[in-house]
Amino acid sequence: MNFCTELEKAAEVLERSEAVVVGAGSGLSASAGLTYGGPRFQEHFAGFIARYHVTDMYSAGFYPYPTQEEYWAYWSRHIWWNRYAQDGGAVYGRLLELVGKKDYFILTTNVDHCFQRAGFDKKRLFYTQGDYGLFQCAKPCHGKTYDNRAAVARMVKEQRDLRVPPELVPRCPVCGGPMIPNLRCDGRFVEDEGWRAAQERCRDFLRRHLRGRIVFLELGVGNNTPGIIKYPFWRMTADNSSAWHICVNQGQAWAPEAIRTQSVCLDGDIGTVLEKMGGG
Known part of the structure; x- marks a missing residue:
């Protein structure tokens, strides 16, 4: 399929979803200029x-x-x-416009606080790495x-x-x-009370939606810590025939064969893709 068709497919999948889990890596903030x-x-x-x-x-x-x-x-x-x-500016704002009216949760390895400064609900955020x-x-x-x-x-x-x-x-x-x-650089990382509460809210969200029409939206996740977002997203998509996996990444947009019919992979600048998904 050409890029335009895949983009339209991603927008439609997101629109029809009951819930969205955003998995955000450093590529998202890089697209925002950080x-x-x-x-x-x-x-x-x-x-x-x-x-x-x-x-x-x-x-x-x-x-x-x-x-x-x-x-x-x-x-x-x-x-x-x-x-x-510096905050995430228009890129994070576009993402909020896309998912803000959905039942959503953010799982991120980013530590720059851009989600909260962009207006995302702090009770729907889990900063896994600090x-x-x-x-x-x-x-x-x-x-x-x-x-x-x-x-x-x-x-x-x-x-x-x-x-x-x-x-x-x-x-x-x-x-x-x-x-x-x-x-989280070594074994000294402190998982404080706020971190543990966010982890439990994330687990509860997933428990409630794992069998429904859920979208796992992977944004700018590389291969540095794939076990936090990428691999779990693939596994949860494979375990639920109603789930979809959308991967947006410049140069690294892909999904395994096992979930190819449930995946949309968009290779491009994340900010640009999010803008087009929103009809911009």
């Missing part, structure tokens, strides 16, 4: 590129900065530009997380020579040790 490399990285991180020879925001996050002052100079700026200074807007103890010595906007803003404002003042380095309020962003 890219981790290229001009955006060069504009906001020129000093880090020159000093540490980092090539993109993702790899720069794993760089072994010699001191906590340097670590937080980088991470405060990373969090600021990807969590607070949130740039939260700190946690690095050990961790306890299971709480902490809002970081004020601390991050101050570190960005007051850093000099790619270092934050020592007194601004975040410290755990319980043990006094270092803090880290609440991101």
Whole structure:
């Protein structure tokens, strides 16, 4: 089938659905302009590129900065530009227009909070990999997380020579040790009370709709953590003859043979596809 026909098919499938589960990966935010490399990285991180020879925001996050002052100079700026200074704009708005009147749920590996800032119901969101807007103890010595906007803003404002003042380095309020962003990078990730509540709401949504006319809408999901969204979406589609799987991804839009007759794969920019699906 040609692209136009597949696009119309996806729009029709979505329109006839009883429920929609959106599975969102980094490709969705990249389409919205929150890219981790290229001009955006060069504009906001020129000093880090020159000093540490980092090539993109993702790899720069794993760089072994010699001191906590340097670590937080980088991470405060990373969090600021990807969590607070820029939102998902029109791309996330188009998605909300498409699914907002449906019974929907969002499952995402993104940590930039774009869904909530775009107006999606926070009770219908599960950020599986954390949130740039939260700190946690690095050990961790306890299971709480902490809002970081004020601390991050101050570190960005007051850093000099790619270092934050020592007194601004975040410290755990319980043990006094270092803090880290609440991101699932290793076994230290804190699944706090809010995370567990969102997980249960997601499970409940799926239990209620798994046998109905449900659409699994996969947007920009790569192969970094396929076990969170991609593989479960395929499995749940295969287990329900009334379900549909829609995959939108630039260069990686595909589905396995087992669910080919229940899948629509659209290879293209996500923002553009969402606009056309909505009749734009």
